[in-house]
Amino acid sequence: MVELSVDLGFLKLKNPVIAASGTFGYGLEFRPFYDLNLLGGFVVKGLYFNPREGNNPPRLVETSSGLINSIGLQGIGVEAFCRDVLPELTNLRVAIIVNVCGQDEDEYARVAEYLSQPKGIAALELNISCPNVREEGRCPAQNPESTYRIIEKVKKVSSLPVITKLSPNVTDITEVALAAEQAGSQALSLINTLLAMAVDLETRKPRLGNVLGGLSGPAIKPVALRMVFQVCRLVKIPVIGIGGIFTAEDAMEFMMAGASAVQVGTANFVDPDACPKIIKGIESWAEKHNIKKISEIIGCLEV
Numbered sequence: 001m002v003e004l005s006v007d008l009g010f011l012k013l014k015n016p017v018i019a020a021s022g023t024f025g026y027g028l029e030f031r032p033f034y035d036l037n038l039l040g041g042f043v044v045k046g047l048y049f050n051p052r053e054g055n056n057p058p059r060l061v062e063t064s065s066g067l068i069n070s071i072g073l074q075g076i077g078v079e080a081f082c083r084d085v086l087p088e089l090t091n092l093r094v095a096i097i098v099n100v101c102g103q104d105e106d107e108y109a110r111v112a113e114y115l116s117q118p119k120g121i122a123a124l125e126l127n128i129s130c131p132n133v134r135e136e137g138r139c140p141a142q143n144p145e146s147t148y149r150i151i152e153k154v155k156k157v158s159s160l161p162v163i164t165k166l167s168p169n170v171t172d173i174t175e176v177a178l179a180a181e182q183a184g185s186q187a188l189s190l191i192n193t194l195l196a197m198a199v200d201l202e203t204r205k206p207r208l209g210n211v212l213g214g215l216s217g218p219a220i221k222p223v224a225l226r227m228v229f230q231v232c233r234l235v236k237i238p239v240i241g242i243g244g245i246f247t248a249e250d251a252m253e254f255m256m257a258g259a260s261a262v263q264v265g266t267a268n269f270v271d272p273d274a275c276p277k278i279i280k281g282i283e284s285w286a287e288k289h290n291i292k293k294i295s296e297i298i299g300c301l302e303v
């Protein structure tokens with residue numbers, strides 16, 4: 001038997017696999033496929049204070065090894081989430097993480113404050129890194145100062161643990177990671193999608209209504225892994241690795257590079273059972289390598 005649990009300090013997960021925001025609905029959508037209690041946790045779709053329609057279609061394009069999306073953070077808003085969805089989730093024995101969005105710095109705090117009242121939320125993940133909502137893919141995570149300010153504001157109004165989700169669309173991700181740590185973020189999750197586009201030769205138009213979108217899936221794994229490695233070398237808070245994780249082996253690479261847990265995104269669209277399969281695969285890999293506790297491999301990479 002392998003001990004699969006990992007400890008983020010503020011949150012113990014029964015295994016290191018978390019379903020990523022925007023690829024797992026509000027959790028309920030995946031109930032027909034498997035028992036959600038199998039997961040380490042899941043992150044619900046990003047929420048603003050009010051409901052939001054998102055960007056104009058087309059909003060998804062497949063590429064040779066990934067997906068470009070420009071959903072634009074469509075969502076039901078925090079009130080509907082707390083009223084209609086959260087009560088359906090709270091009897092689960094799994095970490096429920098809510099992805100928090102904001103048009104401006106104050107909205108992040110407003111959403112976080114609202115989400116701090118009901119019971120059942122394990123942590124907030126601050127989505128300061130979506131490339132589909134502001135012009136030219138800009139987002140607060142491209143700037144250490146705005147990253148710091150948003151976390152500071154959220155921490156003033158909420159006692160829930162804060163995970164800050166970083167953007168790969170920067171020159172040096174470690175600057176932003178350090179700012180987030182200094183502001184009091186309890187963990188980091190990285191990466192969000194890479195700014196991308198696709199062209200339709202027949203219409204001579206961009207293939208996304210929003211022109212630009214965010215690339216996810218296998219294509220981004222090496223970039224994500226490099227960034228997770230760079231950040232883990234510098235910060236003391238736990239890091240959750242995200243980007244192109246489709247198999248148990250992918251997940252183990254991120255953990256060896258220093259990630260305490262991983263999130264699985266696009267893989268959920270290809271195979272709704274991706275997360276339980278990855279969890280099983282991690283267990284088999286550990287058994288085969290005579291590893292008793294999966295946490296032993298975190299950061300074991302020899303450089």
Ligand SMILES: Cc1cc2nc3c(=O)[nH]c(=O)nc-3n(C[C@H](O)[C@H](O)[C@H](O)COP(=O)(O)O)c2cc1C
Nearest residue numbers: 020021022046069127191192216217243244265266
């Ligand atoms: C369709 C789609 C919607 C997404 N929506 C969100 C979101 O609401 N909030 C967020 O923080 N990340 C969102 N993401 C980013 C993912 O959570 C993840 O960071 C990214 O896709 C990279 O992981 P992957 O390669 O495993 O998909 C979305 C990704 C996709 C593909």
